[in-house]
Amino acid sequence: MNYKKLAEKLLPDAPSISGFEEKYPPRNLAKGAEVTRLAPSPTGFIHLGNLFVAIANERIAHQSDGVLFLRIEDTDLKRKVEGAVESVKNSLRYFGIKFDEGAEIDGNNTYAPWYQRQRADIYRAYVKDLIARGRAYPCFCTEDELCALREQQTTEKKITGYYGGYAKCRNLSEEEIYRNIEAGKPYVIRLKSMGNPEHKIKFHDEIKGDITVTENDQDVVILKSDGIPTYHFAHAIDDHFMRTTLVIRGEEWLASLPIHLELFSVLDFELPRYGHNCSLMKQDGETRRKLSKRKDPELSLDFYRKEGYYSRAVKVYMLTLLNSNFEEWYLKNPEKPLEEFKFSVNKMGKSGALFDLDKLNDIAKNELAKLSAEEMLAFLEEWTNEYGTDAQKTYFTNKEYLLNVLNLSMGTTSKKRRKDFTTAKQAVELISYFFETPQRSDEYRTDAETRKQILSAFLVSYRFEDDAQTWFAKVKETAGALGFAAEMKDYKQNPEHYKGNVADVAEVLRIAVTGKANTPDLWSIMQILGDTETRKRIERAIKE
Numbered sequence: 001m002n003y004k005k006l007a008e009k010l011l012p013d014a015p016s017i018s019g020f021e022e023k024y025p026p027r028n029l030a031k032g033a034e035v036t037r038l039a040p041s042p043t044g045f046i047h048l049g050n051l052f053v054a055i056a057n058e059r060i061a062h063q064s065d066g067v068l069f070l071r072i073e074d075t076d077l078k079r080k081v082e083g084a085v086e087s088v089k090n091s092l093r094y095f096g097i098k099f100d101e102g103a104e105i106d107g108n109n110t111y112a113p114w115y116q117r118q119r120a121d122i123y124r125a126y127v128k129d130l131i132a133r134g135r136a137y138p139c140f141c142t143e144d145e146l147c148a149l150r151e152q153q154t155t156e157k158k159i160t161g162y163y164g165g166y167a168k169c170r171n172l173s174e175e176e177i178y179r180n181i182e183a184g185k186p187y188v189i190r191l192k193s194m195g196n197p198e199h200k201i202k203f204h205d206e207i208k209g210d211i212t213v214t215e216n217d218q219d220v221v222i223l224k225s226d227g228i229p230t231y232h233f234a235h236a237i238d239d240h241f242m243r244t245t246l247v248i249r250g251e252e253w254l255a256s257l258p259i260h261l262e263l264f265s266v267l268d269f270e271l272p273r274y275g276h277n278c279s280l281m282k283q284d285g286e287t288r289r290k291l292s293k294r295k296d297p298e299l300s301l302d303f304y305r306k307e308g309y310y311s312r313a314v315k316v317y318m319l320t321l322l323n324s325n326f327e328e329w330y331l332k333n334p335e336k337p338l339e340e341f342k343f344s345v346n347k348m349g350k351s352g353a354l355f356d357l358d359k360l361n362d363i364a365k366n367e368l369a370k371l372s373a374e375e376m377l378a379f380l381e382e383w384t385n386e387y388g389t390d391a392q393k394t395y396f397t398n399k400e401y402l403l404n405v406l407n408l409s410m411g412t413t414s415k416k417r418r419k420d421f422t423t424a425k426q427a428v429e430l431i432s433y434f435f436e437t438p439q440r441s442d443e444y445r446t447d448a449e450t451r452k453q454i455l456s457a458f459l460v461s462y463r464f465e466d467d468a469q470t471w472f473a474k475v476k477e478t479a480g481a482l483g484f485a486a487e488m489k490d491y492k493q494n495p496e497h498y499k500g501n502v503a504d505v506a507e508v509l510r511i512a513v514t515g516k517a518n519t520p521d522l523w524s525i526m527q528i529l530g531d532t533e534t535r536k537r538i539e540r541a542i543k544e
């Protein structure tokens with residue numbers, strides 16, 4: 001067979017491979033600097049798994065003074081969604097992932113273009129070269145034929161795929177090939193695999209450690225009938241010419257590793273190091289399963305932005321899952337920039353990481369409690385501008401008032417730092433009673449008649465000017481006058497002597513003013529609301 005002639009026939013306008021090595025030269029980086037990448041497909045769905053891998057890649061690149069780039073793997077047009085690249089970039093920016101190079105960042109860079117669809121020439125050159133060297137061939141099998149083959153292999157209990165004796169088009173004669181081409185039959189280009197599945201290869205995965213893989217013998221498609229390469233082929237070409245040193249990707253790609261090893265070898269490219277990152281799992285009753293797009297809204301990165309998760313909290317949790325020694329470091333260094341943590345590939349988990357939203361919520365509460373009122377305001381405002389209701393947006397018109405509200409939660413007026421803010425969405429809802437007439441979300445435990453007595457008596461004695469102590473003394477007085485124990489210890493000794501205790505009385509006031517049974521210090525809340533508003537709310541509650 002004249003392979004050169006065949007290559008010319010199949011890809012007449014593909015350029016020669018000479019020159020690409022010079023055009024995309026090895027990078028001039030210091031020893032130990034890692035070149036890592038993120039290579040999402042623009043499907044419009046960017047998920048936690050992408051962030052998980054992104055954080056690892058970002059740390060590895062930047063910690064070593066290397067490079068992190070963004071490559072868009074848009075070879076599958078059917079799955080392409082408009083605006084997906086922007087959404088990837090926005091989501092990752094939110095979590096502090098900064099790319100040095102890549103799609104829509106650095107179009108003139110030596111290693112550009114960054115969209116695979118714009119790299120057709122390079123792929124075609126190398127496919128042509130493989131055909132010319134007799135290491136790739138056209139396959140004319142139709143979908144139906146491939147389907148029938150799969151069925152046959154399943155019945156015969158054989159491994160499915162296009163390989164060995166099943167690879168029909170591998171053995172077509174020169175005449176048959178040209179006859180098919182002349183007849184206009186569509187074809188794909190397949191790798192002519194030389195592997196033997198009896199051979200086992202020892203492979204060092206940077207995350208999984210030493211593993212054994214079976215040599216590939218599948219004649220995988222490298223160029224589809226539309227002239228676009230498959231992931232396998234495109235990633236080999238791109239990671240070589242973008243001079244990636246370390247490929248950290250999801251473990252779902254581990255099964256394809258034998259194909260990639262053969263491709264790098266047949267292309268005569270030096271193999272980058274690989275690390276296959278474990279999947280994020282979820283406890284579902286008794287079993288653990290992968291987070292699923294259909295069942296788990298928390299898989300989508302949009303979820304975290306819509307809910308208003310503080311990005312540092314998500315990052316802290318991801319780092320906790322990524323590096324086994326992070327949690328301990330963070331306990332000792334809670335205020336330090338996360339970049340000061342020494343990230344190590346060899347401390348990455350070998351098997352599934354359990355993702356637990358409750359754990360993230362705990363971390364989020366801790367992180368938000370560290371913010372100053374001003375920082376909290378900025379964080380809440382950013383979320384509200386994008387996702388809040390019109391009413392919520394008005395909370396930000398009087399900044400001084402809002403700062404008082406936020407200081408009450410965390411600052412000087414209450415000794416305990418407020419730790420019940422989990423997300424921006426929930427925090428904005430929690431403070432809504434400062435801005436809108438409260439909807440009662442908790443029920444009174446005291447009966448209507450007694451409630452009215454409490455509220456009316458309180459109104460008579462209430463003076464806005466009273467300090468916290470005087471105020472509380474008056475609440476106790478009201479309690480005592482209405483048959484409640486003013487002192488807790490009296491109540492505990494003889495509960496049967498009382499209708500209840502001062503805490504029950506305070507609860508009635510609290511629900512009347514805020515709609516909630518649990519709030520920060522009530523005297524302070526009344527101070528912020530002001531005399532008129534406080535009275536108005538109590539009067540309203542009396543009429544309820």
Ligand code: GLU
Nearest residue numbers: 039040041073235248249
């Ligand atoms: N486009 C692939 C994906 O989105 C990238 C895998 C890789 O990182 O190599 O899963």
